[in-house]
Amino acid sequence: MSNEELRKQIYGNLILKETDELLKIWQVNNRSFWSDDAFEVIKGILKERGAEIPEQNEPVYKMDEETLNDDGLDEWEVKALDIEDQPEFYDTLEVITLKDNINKTTRAVIVFNILGGFTAFQFYSSMVQSYFPNREELVPLIYLIAFIVTALGIAVSIALTYFPLKALTHILRILMEMEFRSRKAN
Amino acid sequence: MNEKEDFFSPNHNRLLNIAWWAKNIAWIVLVINVLLTGARVLEFQNTENLRAVMSNQIPQGLLNIFVEEPLKVFELGISMTAIVLRGIIYYLVLKGISLGLNMIVETDINYREGSQEGVAQ
Numbered sequence: 233m234s235n236e237e238l239r240k241q242i243y244g245n246l247i248l249k250e251t252d253e254l255l256k257i258w259q260v261n262n263r264s265f266w267s268d269d270a271f272e273v274i275k276g277i278l279k280e281r282g283a284e285i286p287e288q289n290e291p292v293y294k295m296d297e298e299t300l301n302d303d304g305l306d307e308w309e310v311k312a313l314d315i316e317d318q319p320e321f322y323d324t325l326e327v328i329t330l331k332d333n334i335n336k337t338t339r340a341v342i343v344f345n346i347l348g349g350f351t352a353f354q355f356y357s358s359m360v361q362s363y364f365p366n367r368e369e370l371v372p373l374i375y376l377i378a379f380i381v382t383a384l385g386i387a388v389s390i391a392l393t394y395f396p397l398k399a400l401t402h403i404l405r406i407l408m409e410m411e412f413r414s415r416k417a418n
Numbered sequence: 419m420n421e422k423e424d425f426f427s428p429n430h431n432r433l434l435n436i437a438w439w440a441k442n443i444a445w446i447v448l449v450i451n452v453l454l455t456g457a458r459v460l461e462f463q464n465t466e467n468l469r470a471v472m473s474n475q476i477p478q479g480l481l482n483i484f485v486e487e488p489l490k491v492f493e494l495g496i497s498m499t500a501i502v503l504r505g506i507i508y509y510l511v512l513k514g515i516s517l518g519l520n521m522i523v524e525t526d527i528n529y530r531e532g533s534q535e536g537v538a539q
Contacts, residue, residue: 321434322520330517334510337503344503348496393507400514407521414528 235269238316241325242273245313251283261288265307267314312412319411327408331401341393345386353382425530430523437519444512451505455498462494 246254254274257266266274278285305313305328312324357378364370459480467477484491 319521319524321524322517327517327521330510330513334514337506337510341503341507344496344499348500351493351496397507397510400511404514404518404521407518407525411521411525411528414525414532 235316238318239269239273241318242267242270242314243277245325246270246273246277251278251281254278255283255286259286259289260292261290262292264293265310267316269316270314308409308412312408315415317415319415324408327404331404334397334401338394338397341397342390345390345393349382349386352385353378356381356385425527425534430526433519433523437516437523440512440516440519444509444516447512448505448509451501451508454505455501458498458501459494462490462497466490 249257254277258271258274258278261271275285309328313328318324357375360374360377360381361371364374463480463483466483470477478486
């Protein structure tokens, strides 16, 4: 990846951040977290937005512990995005975006399954009711059975989607970390 | 890239081929599922028309059905969302497989390069 392409990628990533957030990154001046290119890009974005560029703190070159940034990215993920030596067969940003989209879809699946449970409840209650025709006294029991069956159906349905998708995000994360570390091994 | 090509084996090519297919099939699956969402509306209307004919009633348009039975809008919405979500899930999984395979190839080539450099030194 050329320097210009790298800067474009960094720009594309940082332009999404709020001005306050960029000002904070600029002032904290954490050089172990952000590259020199990233700081140049941040300065450019702040100028574009007409923000007053404050003095930077003394640069920080060492992080005490593995930290998470505001996007929920690990330190190594930010570095993987930021580093000049980008992989040739895949796009780091694409993997991070995909992980984010999978997480969003997982949440959507949970909400959707709960909403779908209303129609399933109707179906199960009429099905159970058909086994006990003209038994008004059993109506609460029928609804209870239908509720339990619906809840179990929702739980199984959520689990069948949630766990494989979560596993996929973790597998992608591990593969990307392995690839990133293998670059360092060279 | 030439340096990387030196470490390429048929297995790498196979993995990259599968990754390429997975990436493209992901889009196809997504488009098919979006089209199926439209087909679900048509299927719903046909079922309602058939039901009306069988009970000696005049078949109605979609809007009239929804005005008379709002719960059916909800049911139709749920089944359409299910189709779209299924498409999105297949898309994400196939895309994940594609990226995962590419990352495996990249990792292996990095290690091969590393070991080659180690031998050279």
